[in-house]
Amino acid sequence: MDILQQEVRGGIALSTLSSDQHAAVYNSTTVPLNRKDSRHLDHHVLNNTGHSNNHNNNNNNGGGHFQSHNDIESHQIRPFQNLPPCEPVDIQFKDVSYCVSMGFRKGQKEILHKVNGKFPGSQLIAIMGPSGAGKSTLLDVLSGYRRTGVEGAVYVNGRIRNLNSFRRMTCYITQQDQLQTLLTVLENMRIAADLKLGPETSKHEKESIIEDILTVLGLYEHQHTITSRLSGGQKKRLSIALELINNPTIMFLDEPTTGLDSYSCNQVVDLLKQLAKQGRTIICTIHQPSAKLFQEFDQVYVLSSGECMYQGCTTNLVPFLQTVDMPCPVYHNPADYVIELACGEHGMDKIQTMVTEMGNGESTDWFSDRSKVLKLEQLRKKYPLKKVIEQSEDLTATSQFHQLEVLIKRGIIKAKRDATLTHLRIGVNICIAAMLGFLFVDAGNEGSRVLDNYNLLFSILMHHMMATMMLTVLTFPTEMGVILKEHFNRWYSLKSYYLSVNLIDLPLSFFCCMLFTCIIYFMSGQPMEWFRFGMFFTISFLIVLIAQSIGLAIGAWFNVVNGTFLGPVLSIPMMMFAGFGVTLRDLPSYLKWGSHISYLRYGLEGYVNAIYGENRATLDCELKPYCHYRYPAKFLSEISMEGDQFWKDVYALTGTLVLVRLLCYFALRWKVIAVR
């Protein structure tokens, strides 16, 4: 046993043994490691999945890892009582290639080269390979996340994959934990359950499912913890927990162990193993697993530069390497060795030998039980065609209205939690309004300060535009990853999401805008007539909504850096054509079109009309003996904004708002399609 302990510390590969002996040694090698783990026996994950007992069993009888699992399960409470076991689904793929365009006139790059493979149901499968080998790409292609540039066929239970039906039984867990960090674990789970489980599931059933999943995943004690405060391993488990809610049969995980310490890695992989044993097909990419982690997988698929170097069970890897005359050195982790081979460290010819031997994934010689690897026609017989039930194109489980309701609920919780941002928005509006108010105190009624007041109106316009647009440009891109993940995993439709985004911010935007308007309007001594105040506020609020939509469109399409550059840059032409520096009359004829598309022009014109239009009476002239603009009509004429244009401006701004909101929705849709 001491020798074995030493061996495992070095991460061994007993390459000289037969596969059976090898398996036995591997199983025994778990003993000392698990002894170390047993210090954590009180940990809920292990307790709940029965793994701790399983490990003890290993210690006691030295028996096989998998056998002890079964022993335990027979007299333990079955985990996931509220998630029924799944009927296994077999995935096969043939001649799958994937090309990306390298840009205009730069041709295409082939990332996957006609790879083949068989991923039977109820198995935990690792896609391994060096960095850039194409692991994530293969996962994306198999999950249906990537569609453009894909060639070849993917079969599900022997039949060509129908993407819509396939997506109904799968989930994809991305490498970065795309979570709502402001919500607690329980809130996240409840939102997911409300969105992913149809109306036929009662509240009580949802709560039972949530409790069950949280218990098994060791998150029950952390249910009231804010997600941002969870550890890396806990976040990863929460990502898995959220997707487990609707009991997917096939789970795709992109590097679920990256960034985790070995203990957390073991927990995650143990959990995946447990899920696979319940009939799920678990396919995950993994970089370079330790010897212990490696043996947890049922099957491994090794890629090198987009070609399959090995496919089969983990215990057969060492014998396979011997067969192709590349024996794994003693005391070497086979996972490390195969990656070295895949990187070309031992010669590029070796890669080709392995790819040829494997038929680029066609061979099933190294599966643990070849008799269980069925051909496509056998699979079709085993899983006869079910009566096709008419299913709508909509992949979500709940109605759009329900999704909207839940998303608004989530948005409100987030807005309440993110009090700093809410307070900052209110504070900024108060401060800027007060500063401008002091600067232009009583400028609204004084005939000698009409130009000052005009400057103030333009400054207010700038404030509403920049503050709102930049806030959205800076905050929205951080949401994109979560949206892409949740939308792909069928939590909600884009329409519902977009509608919720539009509605959630409305009350706060209204409040901030009203606060700002009240302060500036009264401090700067604008005319005390309710209808003028109403007109002034209407223009302000429309500008806020338009700027927010532009921010959303930029945020949906560009990252924070590009968006921060683009937002102000795109605003400059809008300002140029607003009629502020150069009056609308003096604009060169070939640039007149600009004033028609500038929403700032309508905003400024609307403000000026609200303050100086509608037959405004003669202004006071107390500060100077002569007031050039004592008669408002004269001022309106000089800046070429005469004639009461207010309603025309309101219509133009409303039209712009509708157009930009629609454009923003299509930008979001386009983005979702483009990343695939």
Ligand SMILES: Nc1ncnc2c1ncn2[C@@H]1O[C@H](COP(=O)(O)OP(=O)(O)OP(=O)(O)O)[C@@H](O)[C@H]1O
């Ligand atoms: N859109 C793209 N344009 C150009 N090259 C791409 C594109 N997408 C992927 N690639 C290239 O395809 C190869 C495979 O990428 P992929 O992300 O699948 O690798 P990986 O094996 O998952 O790597 P890692 O383990 O580092 O994440 C890489 O060389 C990558 O640069």
